[in-house]
Amino acid sequence: MTQDKDAPLREDIRLLGRLLGDTVRDQQGDASFELVERIRQNSVRFRRDDDHAARKELEGTLDALSREQTIQVVRAFSYFSHLANIAEDQHHIRRSRAHLIAGSAPREGSLAHALALAFADGKTTPATLAGFLGEALISPVLTAHPTEVQRKSILNCQTVIARLLDERDRKQLTPEESEANDEALRRAVLTLWQTRMLRPAKLSVVDEVNNGLSYFETTFLHELPRLYANLEDRLAAADPALGKQELPAFLQVGNWIGGDRDGNPFVTADILEQALAMQASVALRHYLDELHTLGSQLSLALGLVSASDALLTLAQGSPDSSPHRSDEPYRLALAGIHARVAATHRALIGTEPIGHAADHAQPYDSAQALLDDLDVIHRSLVANGSAALARGRLRHLRCAVRVFGFHLAPIDLRQNSDVHERTVAELLEVARPGSAYLNLDETARCALLLEELATPRPLASPHVHYSEEAESELEIFRAAREAHRRYGRNAIRNCIISKTDDVSDVLELALLLKEAGLLRPHESALDVNLVPLFETIGDLENAAGVMERLFSLPLYRKLLEAAGNTQEVMLGYSDSNKDGGFLTSGWALYKAEGELVDVFARHGVRMRLFHGRGGSVGRGGGPSYQAILAQPDGAVQGQIRLTEQGEVIAAKYGNPEVGHRNLEVLVAATLEASRRPESAAPTPPEFLDAMQALSDSAFAAYRGLVYETEGFEQYFWESTVIAEIAGLNIGSRPASRKKGTSIEDLRAIPWVFSWSQCRLMLPGWFGFGTAVKQYLAGHPKDGLARLQAMHKDWSFFTTLLSNMDMVLSKTDLAIASRYAELVKDAELREAIFNRIRGEWQDTVDALLAITGQQELLADNPLLKRSIRNRFPYLDPLNHVQVELLRRHREHGDDERLRVGIHISINGIAAGLRNSG
Known part of the structure; x- marks a missing residue:
């Protein structure tokens, strides 16, 4: 008999659904529970059995809900x-x-699979x-956006529920333990129900x-060191000479x-400084927690174990004067x-680290200095027969310090080129009246900018009052320089220029960096x-x-060489999609990458x-593994963000x-590509x-x-929730770049x-169907066979169609037609x-034909299983949302x-x- 591998998933979904239903009954009463259950049953019948009578009954029930009933139904199905x-x-x-456990062959996207392919x-x-990885950089970059919908409190509740489900999976529970787990799950679901989903x-x-920091606390600080250790151990197993x-x-x-x-006008120099301090605090508190635990574990006593002179020197500087630990040098060193x-937390953040009061000590001046002390402990353990102890928590802590430093994560600075342009024009006009920078053509702009970049003389004067925008830009870069001093150069490594049109956009930013001392012409230094x-x-x-013109500038090449x-x-996926549609966006990105590979190789x-991938396929989303492998040859050179x-x-x-699995996928795909x-x-x-013809x-x-x-x-604007997104408390960034309803100004x-x-x-x-019809009409004999060959043999096209398959499966024209009914102009509604x-x-x-x-x-x-399981519970939310939109607009x-x-x-x- 074939094992039903998905049976445990269905059992978990039924269990959580039952607990949610019990919670609704207990908290809202039998009538609310029965209403939710009736809606659920009709939705399942309609979705799975294509029962149109069920759909009619479902729509009738939903449309007749009172305001309070509507809120309860929406909450129930959202939590589900x-x-x-x-x-x-x-x-x-x-x-x-x-x-x-079964010893199956390594799966695609795993480190084991990637290493096997490499060898x-x-x-x-x-x-x-190992040498290749020494020059590599792989970096997922967390970004907030105006449709972010999760609250940290909700995430915390979900973490508890996930842990309890995991406990049921991994342990053989006694009846008492099973009962305790059931009760804990019931409490967790109740807490979720009673936790406010929205921000006030x-x-x-x-x-x-x-x-964003919650993901470092939950995942990155713990899982990245695990992944490094796993990869190091695999390489060492393949070549024992790499063991250390x-x-x-x-x-x-x-x-x-x-x-x-x-x-986003709300991101200022003060906010940047606050974000940097918050990040540093998370990193330092993690190190303190790990050091505290290590101190309780490394209770090694002299006489039973030896210690290096360097370790003994560390121990002598410890503030711990207890006679009970006088012969425990590792503990003493860790206490120091x-x-x-x-003390570093106090010096950098200005506050005591919660739960980690300590005697006065000298703060570390860099993360490397902390790592040097941890390395002393590591070497002493290895040299004195305790290498196994060095491979546990200490190994992970040392790795964390190497990766996260005192800054936790590099913060990128990003600004629109138009803002840089206006700021530079203002600085130039004050310093060189009549320069009229905004009226110059590209050649004249570059000449003027290069002239200024060749001299260390600053443009800005502390005795001049500039516009609020210009002051804000200058303050950001000054804050970045201060961040380098406090947290190290890795705190801010990149400045991104949105809407780059030409070389002057890059040189304008370079000039602003020079004003803050982050670019120093006489040293050819770029920080x-x-x-x-x-x-x-x-x-x-x-x-x-x-890029060809930029690389042709001797001054820029000098700066680039100094920076490695x-x-x-x-590359921006979102705006290119909004500008030209899914197919053309993907093709333009692919061609641009290939052309850039050639230019970079030539220079x-x-x-x-x-x-700049978003979550949805419409913004460059889709599985990361396939996306990285679908890049043109030479586009992934061990470095990808x-x-x-x-x-x-x-x-x-x-x-x-x-x-951990998703981080592993990024490494594996980058190695393979x-x-x-x-x-x-x-x-x-x-x-x-x-x-090209399809595009x-x-x-x-489109x-x-x-x-x-x-x-x-x-x-x-009438058939979607865009107006409500723009008006609700979703994200700090405005939904549009300007006031108004223009699609050009709307954020992607x-x-x-x-x-x-x-x-x-x-x-x-949208647009793919028309493109294929027109292509086949022009190539009636061999057109379909060629497109089928492209799907079979070209990873770019395969991934493109796979992502579109996913998106099409999540569309629902019947539900979409209800949103269309919100459009007041019936003729316009029907036509579009x-x-x-x-x-x-x-x-x-x-x-399907291809x-x-x-x-x-x-x-x-x-994904097919996922849709079958979840969409019967998603459909009612859409139906209710339409009715809510109609009532809200009235x-x-x-x-x-x-x-x-x-x-x-x-x-x-x-x-x-x-979806976002």
């Missing part, structure tokens, strides 16, 4: 989405452990791989910083929260280190990386030309790509074990020509709908998020929705309606998991 996510994550952990070529050795006030940047070699900090978590000013870390961000379709097409001759370039510069955004951060890193054989065949020209047609179809159809803007994140909420997912597929419906059908037909699938997700059983001052809409947004985002 969160609980289903926990059960799914636990099932992924369960299945991964089952594979490992299979006969040329790669563990030593060469608009989210601040500091709130976002706090939210420790890898440098090639895998690091970056952060935008607190440094991303593009369109603990005291110095506590941070200048990172151009190419976002729109036009920007992507021009990217290689901009590596240049980072960021002898190492390229590091920073991928990519953004992690919104609810995707919670999905990937909220659970430590799931987080970087070490692709040079003999790999180039992409056939006919594939490239076909892709041209898709671009015309632009024709979004930017050229009269009334489309009205349709979008709420654009995509709004389409996800109404279950159309339009940015993730029918157009979208037709394109959806053409896109599905084209996808892939050979009989239905969507035929090759993705895991009675806009009703706070309870606003609350209901916000909760529904939260629940739908949780159910979709990658």
Whole structure:
């Protein structure tokens, strides 16, 4: 009899659903429970059995709900989405452990699989791989965005529930233990129900910083050292000569929260300084906790174990004068280190570390100094027969200090090039009246900027009052210089220029950095990386030309060489998609990467790509493993950064074990993509020509709908939750760059998020159906065969279609049609929705014809299972959200309606998991 591997998942979902139902009955009464249960049953019947009578009954029930009933229903189904996510994550952990226990072959995306592939070529050795990692940089970068919907309190409740489910899996519980676990789960679900899902006030940047830090406390500080140790041990097993070699900090978590000013007026120098201090406090408190525990564990006594002279010297400086520990040098040394870390917290943060009061001691002046002391303990243990003790908690702590330092995570600074331009123009006009910088052409601008960059003389004067915007920009860079002094250079490593159009955009930032002393011309010193961000379709097409001209400047090359001759370039998935649609965006990014590879190779510069991927496919999302492997040859040179955004951060890193797996995937994919054989065949020209033709047609179809159809803007604002997103307490950043309803000014994140909420997912597929129809019409004999070959043999196209398959499976035209009914103009509603419906059908037909699938997700059983389990509980949220939107727009001052809409947004985002 075949084992049903998904049975435990269904059992967990039933268990959590039953506990939630019991909670609703206990807290809200039998009537509320019966209402929720009736809605659930009808939704399941409609979704799984295509029972249209059930749908009619469901819609009738939902439309007749009172305001209070509506809130209860929305809360119940929203919390179920969160609980289903926990059960799914636990099932992924369960299945991964089952594979490992059974000794199954390594799975794609695992370190074991990546290392096996690397060693299979006969040329790669563990030593060469260790050398490769010594020059690598892999960095997921956490970002906040205006549709972030999770509260830290909710995440904490979910963590408790996940831990209790995990306990049931891993242990054989006695009846008493099982009963205690059931009771604890019941309490946890009740706590979740009674925890406010919404924030009472608009989210601040500091709130976002706090939210981001929770993932370091839960996952990164613990799991990154584990991953390093795992990789080091695997390399040592393959080559015993590497047994003592420790890898440098090639895998690091970056952060935008607190440094991303593009369109966010609330990120100031003060906020940056606060974010840096909060991060440092988390890192130092972690070290203090680990040192305290180590002190209780390393109770080694002289006479039973030896100690090095260096270790004894450390012990002599300990503030611990207890006679009971006088012969325990390791404990004494750790007490001294603990005291110095506590003093470092006081010196850097200005407060006592909670729970770690210590005697007076000298603070560390750098993280390296702390690491040096920990290395003394490590070497003494190894030299004196206690190497096993050095491989436990001490090993992980030393790794954490190497990776996280005193700064925890590098914060990137980002600003729009227009702001830099205005600031530089103002500084120049004061220092050189009549320069009229804004009126100069590109050539004249570059000449003037290069002239200023060649001299150490500053432009800004402390005796001049500049505009608020210019002062704010200068203060940010001064704060960055101070951060380097306090926390080390790794605290802020990158400055990103949004909307980079040309070379002058990069030189303007360089000039502002010179004002703060972060660029010093006479030393050819550049303390941070200048990172151009190419976002729109036009920007992507021009990217290689901009970098070509930049590398041709002797002054810039001198700065680059002093910084290690590596240049980072960021590519924006979100705005390119909003600008040109899914297919054209993906193709423009792919071409830009290939062109950049050529330019960098020609100039002898190492390229590091920073991928601005969002959670949804419409913003570059999709599985990270396939996305990295689908990059053009040469685009991943052991160096890659990519953004992690919104609810995707919670999905990937909220659970430590799931987080570990996702970090491992990034390392494995980067290894595989970087070490692709040079003999790999180039992409056939006919594939490239076909892709260009598809892109041209898709671009015309997308632009024709979004930017050229009269009334489309009205349709979008009335048929989605965009107006409510803009008005609710979701994220610190405004939804639009300017006031008004223009789609051009709308941020890409709420654009995509709004389409996800109404279950159309339009940015993730629109235009593909038209493109394929037109291509096949022009190539009736061999067109389909060519597209099928592209899907089979070209990883870029395979990944593109796989992601679109996922998005199409999450669309629901029946639900979307209810949102369309919110559009007041019936003629406009019918014209646009029918157009979208037709394109959806053409896109599905084209996808199935190319892939050979009989239905969507035929090759993705895991996602298919997930949708089958969760969508019957998601559908009611959409139906209720439509009704809430209708009532809210008629009675806009009703706070309870606003609350209901916000909760529904939260629940739908949780159910979709990658909507923002």
